[in-house]
Amino acid sequence: MGRSLKGTVIITGGNGSLGSEIAIAIAKTQPFTHLLLTARDPSQPDARDLTERIRLIGPRSIEILRLDLADLQSVHTFALQTIERVRTKEIPPIHTLIHSAATASYTVDEPTVDGYDPVYQTNCMAPFLLTVSLLEAFRAGGGTAADGGAKVIYVGCAEASNGRLDYFDHDREESSRSVGTVLSKKEASLRFGSSKLLASVALYALRRSLASTTNISLDVFTMDPGVMVGDSHLRTGTPLSVKVAQQTRSGLGPILRMMSRSAVNKASVPAKAIAKVAFRQASVEQAERYFILDDEYEAASVLRTLHEGAAMERLLLRMMQQTDGSAKNSPASMSPTPMVF
Numbered sequence: 001m002g003r004s005l006k007g008t009v010i011i012t013g014g015n016g017s018l019g020s021e022i023a024i025a026i027a028k029t030q031p032f033t034h035l036l037l038t039a040r041d042p043s044q045p046d047a048r049d050l051t052e053r054i055r056l057i058g059p060r061s062i063e064i065l066r067l068d069l070a071d072l073q074s075v076h077t078f079a080l081q082t083i084e085r086v087r088t089k090e091i092p093p094i095h096t097l098i099h100s101a102a103t104a105s106y107t108v109d110e111p112t113v114d115g116y117d118p119v120y121q122t123n124c125m126a127p128f129l130l131t132v133s134l135l136e137a138f139r140a141g142g143g144t145a146a147d148g149g150a151k152v153i154y155v156g157c158a159e160a161s162n163g164r165l166d167y168f169d170h171d172r173e174e175s176s177r178s179v180g181t182v183l184s185k186k187e188a189s190l191r192f193g194s195s196k197l198l199a200s201v202a203l204y205a206l207r208r209s210l211a212s213t214t215n216i217s218l219d220v221f222t223m224d225p226g227v228m229v230g231d232s233h234l235r236t237g238t239p240l241s242v243k244v245a246q247q248t249r250s251g252l253g254p255i256l257r258m259m260s261r262s263a264v265n266k267a268s269v270p271a272k273a274i275a276k277v278a279f280r281q282a283s284v285e286q287a288e289r290y291f292i293l294d295d296e297y298e299a300a301s302v303l304r305t306l307h308e309g310a311a312m313e314r315l316l317l318r319m320m321q322q323t324d325g326s327a328k329n330s331p332a333s334m335s336p337t338p339m340v341f
């Protein structure tokens, strides 16, 4: 790869409707960025079409690699290969990791090969593992780049406001239902929202942990793109009016304000906002931030759990244990970064 490249941006779900628009927005505004997109099957036409669309913008450094978040070995392999490629300077250090991939489902599914609910693993556990596993590649960039330092952006959603941190606990009644059981819209939304809530909180907890160490500076935050029109496969079917009513009940002020201000957008709108925030200068003293489109909020004002230090520490510990035990000799288990709980 060319020496003029300034950093690598990884976008999971790079072939998805939002992921592909984020790639295009970054290709337009950051010509010296290496775009590393991931897809479950990069040979599919949507991945090839995206590459062509980006090539039309101009000469850009782009690749689409295989990553299946429902298979933790795939996450480990991708992370190890990426770290090695950064180490050997085949690609520039990671500037930003954007977690856009997600899955939703209306039925009780077979567990993944790793034994987890696929919605939980794809939306929460695997993004967390990928972030931790790539710390080495972030560290290679020093974490102090002039354009704001390394960032991890988790693409959230309004349904997280109705999520529950204990939804995927094994002792819950719901976890004993048989595979194939059809879920109501409400239940599917709760499951999806819980996976997104858990991921957001766990990543903010990781950020706190990393901030208390001196060897890496990583800004981790959630960005809610709002409701999008397009080819998304992620509809959990909740009509907007219901969502707004639910948000009123939960008292999630900022999301309610955003929904009434600009209810539905094309994916290119949040994509531009994400591309902008990914390259924004870091403030000297960064607070925990949460974005709804390009509006910025103090994260704890949106995610109340962030006020509960002990609950966050417990969640971080659980996530570290789950992911650390997922594969021997994984980058996560080998990471020299001390984890402070």
Ligand SMILES: NC(=O)c1ccc[n+]([C@@H]2O[C@H](COP(=O)([O-])OP(=O)(O)OC[C@H]3O[C@@H](n4cnc5c(N)ncnc54)[C@H](OP(=O)(O)O)[C@@H]3O)[C@@H](O)[C@H]2O)c1
Pocket (backbone or CB within 6 Å): 012, 013, 014, 015, 016, 017, 018, 019, 039, 040, 041, 067, 068, 069, 070, 071, 099, 100, 101, 102, 103, 122, 155, 156, 157, 158, 224, 225, 226, 227, 228, 229, 231, 232, 233, 234
């Ligand atoms: N659409 C909305 O209105 C909306 C609203 C708020 C937030 N969001 C958030 O925006 C993000 C993108 O959603 P979208 O609307 O762009 O959905 P989408 O078009 O359906 O894209 C989802 C992406 O996730 C990938 N994915 C699914 N399972 C995967 C797995 N096991 N491993 C790796 N990748 C996997 C899909 O890859 P395949 O092509 O292989 O399936 C696809 O690239 C999500 O995080 C979602 O929660 C969406």
